[in-house]
Amino acid sequence: MTQPEEKQQSEFEQELEEVETSLGLLKERYAQVQRDQKQKAQWQQEIKNIQQNKYKTPEIKTELERLEKELELLEINLESQLFSWKSLNRPFWQAVRFGGLGILMGWLLKSSIG
Template sequence: MTKPEASPEPSFEQELADVDHSLVLLKERYAQVLRDQQQQAQWQQELKNLQQNKHQTPEMKAELKRLQKQLEVLEINLESQLFSWSSVKRPFWQAVRFGGLGVVIGWLLRAYVG
């Protein structure tokens, strides 16, 4: 009696579920980016208003520093959300694989010629 061979490729249903999951994650990330952009615009406006005030109290200066720090963190979050390991994982490993293959072929050619 032979064993049924396991299919090395995922089924259509599995691929569809993966695509659906990726779409949900993309929608969540997009919503987060929109919220962060709105928050960024609000904080930039507050920062601008505080900077325009000629008579700044120590509390206002502390608030300015806090807002600047929060804006920096928010900008980093917005940038990092556009770049994730999952988006470059496949191209990265293809570059490693084919780049490594190119190096090996180069060594073999050099050994053959030299």
């Protein structure tokens, strides 16, 4: 193998490792979302059951408040982890790179014609 071919193969292997790592992280995130959604459904059912209870003792009210706070935190966690700035890193730089190339080509064409 020549040196450029070895470099290409090395770059490909590195990209492949990055893709595998990203896939692993995505699978972990998916599993976490599934667990959180199940927990959310359970807590919503518990809250509904407590709210339907006619006899609300101070302990039941405290439990209801705790569950509502936990549910709110869980919803925030679900929403915040679905979107991250890191996920925009690659598309952003691609847009900058190709947008910059488009502008540069436009200037070159305009200067050659004009």
